[in-house]
Amino acid sequence: MCKIDYLGTGLCASGAERHFVTFYPQGRMDLYRGLAEGLIPTTEALVESADTCTLCGSCDKQCHFATGMRPLKVMAALKDYVHEHLAAGRPVLKPPADGVLESLREITGAQWASNDPAVLMTYSDDPSPLTVPRMPRYVVLPGSRDEVSAVVALADKLNIPFAVRGNGGSVLGFVFSDGIVLDMNRMRKLEIDADNWCARVGPGVTAFELQQEAIRHGFRVLTAEPEATVCGNIVCTGIFSTWSNVYGTAADGFIDMEFVDRKGKPFRLSSKDAPNAFAFENRMTPSPGVCTEAVVKLHPVTADEEALLVPFADFEAATKFAREISQRRLALALAVLGRHYMANFISPSAELADRLKRFLPDVLGMPYAVFAIADTFGRDAVRKLAPSVIDGRMIRTMMLSLPKLVEREFEQMARDYEGDSAPWEILSRPEMQVLLQPSPDTIAGAVDEDLRDFYRELYSRPEMTDFVWLNTFRIVSARMGRDRHGVAIILYVPLDKVEVSNRIKNELDRIGEAHKLEHEYGFLTPLDLGKRAVFEYDYYFEQTSAEEKERVRQALAEIMPWLARFSTENPGIANMMNIFSQGCSRKESFLYRT
């Protein structure tokens, strides 16, 4: 998240200037780990990375909001280390350029290709239990489609493997290579074509940046997590989100895509002689090439959109309700959320999220909620169908009063309340405002004292408690793996047979218990008028624990064959694992395999 200015508090200046991840806080964290574990020497790039950090502290705020981490201490420690290293007159490695690097630099310009071990290290690993670190020989940042073509052609000619990186990691290790890593961060074309309801997007543009631009022009786009690159996301899995209820997924999201093939030849998907990337094979297949541009769809927005939550005590009832809302075309964004997502999305600290995770089912009686964004007409209809709803105003009250909400005083009151209103309905009562004191000040009380002014100011902004805004930009969804890393099981499921999703959920629960893993249902979003849905279930683990990582691997080794068997018995299930790199497919190709 340190590559996008999602809080409007400013970006790490050196990252925006140098583009290599090495010059962002995320890269510096890796560098410090690399030094501590003896993986890299002190190199020229490492010294530059440390030097260019001004200790401005913007990373502390941004990182804390999403992950709870405070990277500034690590930045300072890295700078101290470098300072002492130089003061002691110790050597600084400047790796010699070889012929391949010279060729790469001829293509991109000298500053955009590197074989510095410090740079390479920041492109070699991520916390996934399914990947092993792979140190590339070169990292290159092409600036145009022609440069991408030339780099790919060179790699092909020299028989050097390569991988393309958007903005982060990949659970399957697709962004790692022993050869060349192409970081697309410099290719930042972003043009809105209002007449044709589309935006032209370069592969370095993030979901957040595109959404921001679309909203500025009065539109919305279907995007994934804010820091994810739009092109990377489309190619990888196709974009899916709660908005997929109306915007679809995979090929629904774009009008055209431009690629460079494995030989370095550019092509557009809309060309009649292009490879058929709209088709789907139910197995892992390579991507069509390196994406150099996506032409994505823009969608209209109305001024009366608002969010609401419909609480449910069980998953099956919630899923049936979501399906009905989708069938009746009543909502735009739509999902069945579990307690883990709800608690983490709205809590500014992991500790508070943990308490809220128990509080939601135990005290408020809502382990699940159907989340919907709809216009006035849609919301009126949902209210008629729903037993009880939490509207935007109550969501805001809940968010701004969280630290007081989970305190014993309210908990006891809610537990002992014997009236026929649902416990969450008490929240909207005027006297509760006195007890809960919903305000930026109250929610800021949940974080470290030195961050409270910042959080107070942040939560004074209306959009920070507006679920339409938050869901459009998806900035709070980055909190889902805040305290522990997660592995997601993502499936497409038939929604007309709700029991299928229920059985999958129960089996994933069982396997999580059997392997002693923290496991939680994530979300389910209806697709295609409630005929199908995308379903996510997550396993969490301590990323520094080899033993926990091994248990995740063992759990996955049990899940995957079971899912394969279950899918053959139950039509309409597709495993996202088999859709990787086929994100340009028509969704019908994998949702309805006749």
Next chain:
Amino acid sequence: MRLRISTPGLEARRRDRTSRILITGGTGFLGSHVAAELLKRGYPVSLLARSNEKPAAERLQQLLDWFGLPDETRRRLRVTEGDILKPMLGMQSPVLGDALNTTDEIIHCASNTSFSARKRPQVESVNIGGLSRVLEFAAASRAYSFHHVSTAYVAGKVSGLCSEEPVAGHEFHNVYEETKNKGEFMVTSACREAGIRLTIYRPTIVYGDSRTGRSLRFNAVYHPIRMALFIKDLCEKDIREGTGQQAMALGVSFESDGSAHLPMRVEVDKQGGINIVPIDHLTNAFIALMEGAPDGGIFHIAGDRQTRIEDFVEYTSRLFRLTGIRACTVGEFEAAPRNSLETLYEHYVGAYAPYMRDTRAFSRAKSLPILARSGIACPGFDYEVFKRCMLYAVETGWGARLFVR
């Protein structure tokens, strides 16, 4: 079906203290008090308890400390982790085999006491589903006696004297009454089929210890008082930390001597009141009936008379320095509609109305003679008892600081 044990046989086992008693709901208010008293009197007791965030044994230790039970008494206690919502109470072999072979009597205290219609699934799950599981376990075990803790309010929507007999075909005020009523029929039928002796205990509303004021639960009779104080505290907070608008809208004000004025009428029925029994009486009466009626039966455990709501209003006002609260009849509300404070109060305590304006009376024709033989009478309820109980409630933060040393 032939009974599993003869009356003399049962009495001998009890006398020798060789009759092991399994208690469900043993960490609850009634169950824990009955368990502690049985242990003190030398009975071997097994408690069935769920593990939640804390293991069952750890929670039990906390409770036993609260009761101040000495170690030699605790040695007679076994804790079995289990769940009445699961078949065979969630026990697996070999624990299950041991429990089936060593359980002589069962006291079923576990219950969901919620009145709210929205909680019907949970209430039915425990009071019907859970009871079924316990009865299945009882039938499979060697148990010869079943003690079912019911409620006097199985009587349902009636007025006048309620007898110590089965009650059928009535309407009920809430799902709690309804499920407890159904439970009595279930337990009667299951015990008859299995040859198990059955005693049904029907207490009215239970509050803390009349001698010490101590309690483990602060709902029921405590709730209306707690809500009045809750509203008072909110208004105080609003005036102190906020704009004071909420307090003003409710008409709540504070005098310079620290007293609070709450302009609030509480509806009463001149013929009715609330029937309450202290936990110390309930415990003693329970054991006296258990020992004194080996052939079983249905017994009310009730106070000698209804306590008037007017008394509660007076006691509350005096103890907590409140003015403006007064009892009135329904006719007054028709003449002058509820103000904001009354509407708010009604929102939080409305579910308790059937018990605050209760015109039901509970016959003790069967229970009183047995209790009299043991010299047991229900202590009266006066200001001093009220004060002890409420001060303990406030001291423990209405339960929040119950186990804080």
